[in-house]
Amino acid sequence: MEPDFRTISDFRKDNIGSLKKIFQEFNRRISGAVEWGFTSINGSKFLANNSKDNNFTKNKLDDRIKWLNAHTDEYLRILKEMDEQEELEEVPENLTKETLEAKLKEPQESLARYEAYQKLMEDTGVSQLSLTDADARLMKNKNGFAVAYNPQTAVDSATHLIRDFEMTNQVTDHGLLSPTMSRMREEEPDKILETVADKGYENAEDMLQCLENGIIPHVIMEDGKDGYELNISYEEAEADIHSIKPDELRKSLHAGLIPEAYADVISDIRVEEVRRKVRDEEEKSENVKSIYGTPEGMMERAK
Structure with missing residues (x-):
């Protein structure tokens, strides 16, 4: 006897919080029995129930509103001309006043709906609006574009087990290294973690945040690059370069000092004075x- 797909789907949906806790507890319990390697992070595109027709961006709404306004203006112009004519000898069946008024009603209703979507996006500050799955976004995948989610999965190199995951609706992977690795770092405060990711994760702010929190990001470089240059604001401080605590790592980096844990990763760090015209x-x-x-x-x- 097997449960059907709907039973499994509902169980997963109703217990998502508990399932993630079980997943994390499982990893905690086996941590003493396995030796973790480095972590590999990648994103996937999970299709939402939301169709592309029910997903709107600002440009898409602007285009539709522009098109509807043009058609509405044309119908109104024809109706005005018909009103101004005293007698019409012969009118095509599809151009009677009643037919045009009926045709005018549909674009006016669509226009009001799209303008409401536009106002909602402006009021909430969202860049996309999905009607079925509100948090899904239009994003690029191998087949073109689809309304989807972008879950991040962190896989251990030694055991091939999933160490953590993070569900996101971000359309690209930029800036998602630190959020995906942060929980693992909290669970292993006495260890510097290392993660690898493809060049889609290149983001200076995110990579710096990783270094500040005891995570070494190995992001594949574009052709012709031999390293990354990160700009860090200078903050004078006394720092312990031997410590791997996030506070001390951050102090060292912002004071222009290379933490001992990063001696093989950071080739040089310089304090430069920047002059600006006031x-x-x-x-x-x-x-x-x-x-x-x-x-x-x-x-x-x-x-």
Whole structure:
């Protein structure tokens, strides 16, 4: 006797929180019996129930609203001409006033719906709107584009076990190394972790965040590159370069010091003074006003 797919699907959906806890507990229990290697991270595209027709971006809505406005204007123009004519000797059946009014109703309803979607996106600040699966996004996959999710999976090199996973709706993998590795680092605070990922994960801010938290990111480089250069804000501090605690690692990096744990990874670290031209307040105010309106308005938009 086997449960059908709906029973399994509902069980998984109703117990997703518990299943993840069981997964994490399993990894914790076997940690003492296995020796972990480095971690390999990759993203997958899991298709959502949401069709592409029910997914909207700003550009898609703009195009549809523009098209509907043009057709609405054309119907209204024809209706106006018909109203101005006293008698019509012969009118094609598909161009009667009643037919045109009926045709006008549908684009007007669609226009109102799309404008409501547009306002919702503006109010919520989302870049995409999916009607069936609200958190799914249109993203590129091997077959073109699809409305999907982008779960991140961290696999151990030695055991080939999944060490952790993170469900995301981000359309690319940029910036997802640190979020995917963070829980593993918390569980192993006395160890520097290493992870490998393809060049789709190249993101300076994310890679720096990994280093600050005791994670060495090995991101495949583009052809012709022999390393990554990360810009770090300088903060004078006394740091323990022998420590692998996140606080001490961060202090060392921002103070221009190479932590001992990264001696084989960071080839050089330099403190450079950056000079910037500072204009007087009157000149600066005039430039701001000419481009952005007023400094006050710019500050208000920046909140």
